[in-house]
Amino acid sequence: MNPSIERVKLIFIGIFAVVNLGLLIWTLGWVRPEKECVESHKWWDAASRACGQPILTSDITGRVITDQKARNEALRAIGRMPAEPSAPTKP
Numbered sequence: 001m002n003p004s005i006e007r008v009k010l011i012f013i014g015i016f017a018v019v020n021l022g023l024l025i026w027t028l029g030w031v032r033p034e035k036e037c038v039e040s041h042k043w044w045d046a047a048s049r050a051c052g053q054p055i056l057t058s059d060i061t062g063r064v065i066t067d068q069k070a071r072n073e074a075l076r077a078i079g080r081m082p083a084e085p086s087a088p089t090k091p
Contacts, residue, residue, distance in 0.1 A: 030049065033049065033051065034046070034049075036051075037051035040079070041078065041079025042079070054077075054078040054079070055078070056074055056075070056078065
């Protein structure tokens, strides 16, 4: 076989291997962590590639949200489901 064809074949195989390795690193290093972070209801910062835990302001200040409906919506927004009210038991 012509040596130039062999050389071109090896170059293309090398380029193919490098591209596949790059895609694997990009998927495991950038895409997968972001997907896992978003699925767990956390905040993803693409600039620093960090996953942050959202918290309520009332957790920091100690002031509790008095309106139960608003508190439940706030808890749902950050991924902490509020406790379901227990049904009254009959004696």
